[in-house]
Amino acid sequence: MMKPDTPTNDPKKIPRVRLPADARPDTLAVREGLPRTAWGENSEALFLTSSFVQPDAATAAARFANEEEAFTYSRFSNPTVMMMERRLAALEGTSGCIATSSGMAAILLLVMGLLKAGDHIVCSQSVFGSTIRLLQGEFSKFGVQSSFVSQTDVAEWQAAIRPNTRLLFAESPTNPLTEVCDIRALTAVAHAHGAWLAVDNCFCSPALQRPVDYGADFIIHSGTKYLDGQGRVIAGAICGAAELVEQKFVPVMRSCGMSLSPFNAWVVLKGMETLSIRMREQSARALQLAAWLEAQPAVARVYYPGLASHPQHALAMAQQGGMGGAVLSFVVRGGAAANPVGAASDARARAFAVIDHTQVCSITANLGDTKTTITHPASTSHGRLTEDQRHAAGITQGLIRVAVGLDDVEDLKADLQRGLATL
Numbered sequence: 319m320m321k322p323d324t325p326t327n328d329p330k331k332i333p334r335v336r337l338p339a340d341a342r343p344d345t346l347a348v349r350e351g352l353p354r355t356a357w358g359e360n361s362e363a364l365f366l367t368s369s370f371v372q373p374d375a376a377t378a379a380a381r382f383a384n385e386e387e388a389f390t391y392s393r394f395s396n397p398t399v400m401m402m403e404r405r406l407a408a409l410e411g412t413s414g415c416i417a418t419s420s421g422m423a424a425i426l427l428l429v430m431g432l433l434k435a436g437d438h439i440v441c442s443q444s445v446f447g448s449t450i451r452l453l454q455g456e457f458s459k460f461g462v463q464s465s466f467v468s469q470t471d472v473a474e475w476q477a478a479i480r481p482n483t484r485l486l487f488a489e490s491p492t493n494p495l496t497e498v499c500d501i502r503a504l505t506a507v508a509h510a511h512g513a514w515l516a517v518d519n520c521f522c523s524p525a526l527q528r529p530v531d532y533g534a535d536f537i538i539h540s541g542t543k544y545l546d547g548q549g550r551v552i553a554g555a556i557c558g559a560a561e562l563v564e565q566k567f568v569p570v571m572r573s574c575g576m577s578l579s580p581f582n583a584w585v586v587l588k589g590m591e592t593l594s595i596r597m598r599e600q601s602a603r604a605l606q607l608a609a610w611l612e613a614q615p616a617v618a619r620v621y622y623p624g625l626a627s628h629p630q631h632a633l634a635m636a637q638q639g640g641m642g643g644a645v646l647s648f649v650v651r652g653g654a655a656a657n658p659v660g661a662a663s664d665a666r667a668r669a670f671a672v673i674d675h676t677q678v679c680s681i682t683a684n685l686g687d688t689k690t691t692i693t694h695p696a697s698t699s700h701g702r703l704t705e706d707q708r709h710a711a712g713i714t715q716g717l718i719r720v721a722v723g724l725d726d727v728e729d730l731k732a733d734l735q736r737g738l739a740t741l
């Protein structure tokens with residue numbers, strides 16, 4: 319558990335909230351941040367200001383030279399953004415955190431901060447699609463090469479390591495098939511070669527999984543998902559050791575400006591107050607829905623880490639605090655088409671029928687919302703892949719992803735049953 323520093327009277331440091339050194343995550347989730355202003359506000363203040371007035375020229379010089387910690391300009395830091403960073407760091411158990419304008423900006427900052435031309439990344443082939451495009455499409459232009467390996471086969475990660483490998487990048491569980499990787503095993507592979515391990519912790523959030531507990535060096539977040547939790551803003555962050563955040567990421571942020579807006583930071587900050595109860599409740603509902611789906615004759619297969627049928631069920635339960643998370647996928651049973659092309663288009667039609675018969679679920683590719691969302695990965699998030707690439711990734715035309723929110727689970731069953739009954 320992260321222990322907040324004792325409050326300091328050092329005028330050259332930004333002070334800490336006065337909290338017991340052993341305050342637990344639920345308390346930190348509602349209280350970690352910055353001390354109240356002189357007005358004594360109980361809810362965190364929203365500092366919508368681009369710059370900060372300095373008391374005199376000499377102090378301004380000291381602050382711009384980083385000799386003194388203070389706010390100068392909101393591209394560098396902002397009190398509302400810092401409250402979000404401190405709160406997220408407290409939940410992830412890291413000493414540092416830097417907020418970014420989106421989850422993708424966090425991955426951009428991670429690679430820009432840690433790597434240079436000639437370096438190499440080993441990444442799971444099952445990570446978020448935009449992550450693959452960023453590494454493969456954008457960073458290869460600047461001489462940073464990436465190899466993509468199995469999410470679950472540690473030997474493949476090991477075999478992909480080169481002398482210039484500096485970073486291993488994983489995400490667990492993955493979207494949409496909920497494959498789980500062994501974070502502790504990947505840490506061992508990374509550290510044996512002097513490389514860092516970064517874990518995208520979007521799907522579990524620190525409420526269910528803390529990658530640093532298994533040795534990960536950096537945690538990536540899309541605050542857009544469960545941290546906000548109500549589908550309102552785009553936000554992101556990197557958590558890690560404060561010295562590394564300071565050395566590797568702060569200078570890049572200052573010159574590149576992928577800064578989080580104070581308003582979005584404030585929304586995420588308030589979202590984190592209910593993160594733990596939302597994650598637990600949404601996971602419990604997802605488990606109920608997954609178990610029900612598994613018993614439906616029109617469903618061929620359900621992917622959900624909380625089910626005993628999941629290939630990494632035991633690992634997931636150990637790594638994710640005994641919970642499966644709130645995202646599940648299922649495959650509708652195929653039709654009677656004789657050839658593969660006919661079967662694929664038939665499977666797509668059947669999946670579309672289930673999606674289009676819903677009245678409660680939102681048809682959208684986003685996730686992490688209190689409103690349950692439903693999507694057809696093969697034609698949306700994975701629509702830019704060829705059918706062969708999709709096949710290799712296990713994203714078939716009959717696959718449907720549901721990100722379970724706080725809707726009544728009986729309404730969700732009825733919502734899916736409407737379409738399943740037509741198959």
Ligand SMILES: *Cc1c(COP(=O)(O)O)cnc(C)c1O
Nearest residue numbers: 420421422446518520540542553
């Ligand atoms: C959504 C998502 C991202 C990207 O986050 P944005 O905030 O949309 O930029 C990265 N990783 C995972 C796992 C995601 O689900």
